[in-house]
Amino acid sequence: MRSGTAHFRFYEELNDFLPPEKRKKSFPHVFPLTASIKDVIESLGVPHAEIDLILVNGKSVDFSYPLSDGDHVSVYPVFESLDITSITRLHPGPLRKPCFILDVHLGKLARYLRLLGFDTLYDTHYKDSEIVDLAQREHRIILTRDIGILKNKQVTHGYWLRETQPKKQVVEIIRRFDLVRQCKPFTRCLECNGKIIPLSQENNIIQPVPPGVKEMQDQFFQCESCLRLYWQGTHYSKLKTFVDTLLDKNK
Known part of the structure; x- marks a missing residue:
């Protein structure tokens, strides 16, 4: 099978997939001339799902591009904020309401x-x-x-x-x-992913409440899907502290 040599350069977090000697620099790679650029890149260990832009000899290409001998390839990760719509974007835009x-x-x-x-x-x-x-x-x-x-x-x-x-x-x-x-803390059930809704004491609470809890709590919450009950006890306080600390550190 005929082969060619191309020079690759991967950027930012895509280097995490490469061995140390190939990170953050251009390196030669021998490949079969029948291969698409997607196949060659993934053979190097980088999954296509983390790639948003490929430049070959300075021009943007898609995954089907047939790599040629002597090509110079630059590979970039998914852009969450930079607008690159004027060139060949390899995936749909970022999911602005991620799930x-x-x-x-x-x-x-x-x-x-x-x-x-x-x-x-x-x-x-x-x-x-x-x-x-x-x-x-x-x-x-x-x-x-x-x-x-x-x-x-x-x-x-x-x-x-x-x-x-x-x-x-x-x-x-x-x-x-x-x-x-x-982030909208405490709006999803930890067990089943269902949405949590507030209940008043007048609501019929299907799930059993531990002794003494109903007398100490004036508000309960329930998962719409699995009907699991939640209330703001000591466990809630610990989780709230964890959430507050997490979000404060990452603002």
């Missing part, structure tokens, strides 16, 4: 995002194909620690988490997608 779907390893992060009020799907039984299908049908951003799922050609919005600890991951997501002003 998420998480892979099976991110259960704690799912609870944190729901705590902040974000529509977040998570299920330990999801297969990769189901995650991709739901993301496509419901316009959700895939959050994952599995680079492979982001290489699926159907994925349009996805992000590979660099952090491994859930509390650091939620900070990473807030900063990456500039979410501070969109």
